[in-house]
Amino acid sequence: MKTMKTSWTSKCYDVWAFFYDKTFGALVHKRHLAAMAHVRTKPGDVVLDLGVGTGMTLPEYPSNITVVGADLSAGMLAKAMDKKRENRLDHVLLVQANAMFPPLAERAFDHIMIAHTISVVSEPNKLLQWAERLVKPGGTIVLLNHFHAHNRVVAFFETLLNPVFLKIGWKSDLALEDCLEGTSLHVQYLFKTSWLDIWQIAVLSPPTEGPPEGQAEAVDGPACGPGASPALRLAGEASA
Numbered sequence: 001m002k003t004m005k006t007s008w009t010s011k012c013y014d015v016w017a018f019f020y021d022k023t024f025g026a027l028v029h030k031r032h033l034a035a036m037a038h039v040r041t042k043p044g045d046v047v048l049d050l051g052v053g054t055g056m057t058l059p060e061y062p063s064n065i066t067v068v069g070a071d072l073s074a075g076m077l078a079k080a081m082d083k084k085r086e087n088r089l090d091h092v093l094l095v096q097a098n099a100m101f102p103p104l105a106e107r108a109f110d111h112i113m114i115a116h117t118i119s120v121v122s123e124p125n126k127l128l129q130w131a132e133r134l135v136k137p138g139g140t141i142v143l144l145n146h147f148h149a150h151n152r153v154v155a156f157f158e159t160l161l162n163p164v165f166l167k168i169g170w171k172s173d174l175a176l177e178d179c180l181e182g183t184s185l186h187v188q189y190l191f192k193t194s195w196l197d198i199w200q201i202a203v204l205s206p207p208t209e210g211p212p213e214g215q216a217e218a219v220d221g222p223a224c225g226p227g228a229s230p231a232l233r234l235a236g237e238a239s240a
C-alpha cells in the first residue's frame, strides 16, 4: 500500500501552512464543525486533536475543557499557535509530535478528533491503534476523512491518481476497513454532510474495557505506561 513518507509530509505541510486556511481549510471547515458536533464533551474533559494542523478547529472547542493539539509540522503548528494567541485559548496546549509515536499517556483523553490526518500518515492503521490506546474507555474517536469510494469507477480514478495526491500531501485511495485493521475499535456510526459529499465522518469507540494489555504492547513506540503522568506526558508546547 503506497502511503505518505513522514519526512516528506513534514516538509510538505510546512509549505501548506502558508495557504492552508484559505484553500483546503476553507473547503472543509463546514465539515470540521459537523464532525465537532459529535465530540460530545462535558466540563473538565480532555480532548486530543491529532494532526491539528493550523488549528482551524481550536476556537470552536468549549473553554471548559482542555484541548491538546498535536502535529508533526512546525509550520502548521506555528499557525495554530497564532490562533491560540489571537483567540486567548488558554485551555489549548500545542505539541509537536509524530502521531506514529505520540509522547502522550495512555487513556488520558475523553475524546479524540482526527480530521484529514489519517490519509496523510505513513501507517494509517497504526494511527488508530494509537488512538485506541490514548482514549479512555467510554470515550469516542471522531474521524473525518475522504475514504476510498465503493463505486468502482470512482475508486479506479482514486487509485490511478493516488501517486499525484501523495506528492501534494495525502493518499486518495484509503479504505476505512484498512484503517481499522489491528484495532478493536467499533464503528458507532458513519455519516456525510450531504449525499454528494466525498468526505465521511466516522464515530468510533473502543471496547468498553479498552484494548487488552497484550494488544496494546503490539504497537511499536515509546512505553506509555502506568509511570506516565496522570494526564499527559507532553514533549512541551511547540516553540513555534
Ligand SMILES: C[S@@+](CC[C@H](N)C(=O)[O-])C[C@H]1O[C@@H](n2cnc3c(N)ncnc32)[C@H](O)[C@@H]1O
Pocket (backbone or CB within 6 Å): 006, 009, 010, 013, 025, 032, 050, 051, 052, 053, 054, 055, 056, 070, 071, 072, 073, 076, 097, 098, 099, 100, 114, 115, 116, 117, 120, 121, 122
Ligand atoms: C490535511 S492536514 C489536516 C489539518 C487539520 N486537522 C484540519 O482538518 O484542518 C493534515 C495534518 O496532519 C499532520 N500530520 C501528518 N502526518 C503526521 C504525523 N505523523 N503526526 C502528526 N501529525 C501529522 C500534517 O502536518 C497536517 O497538519
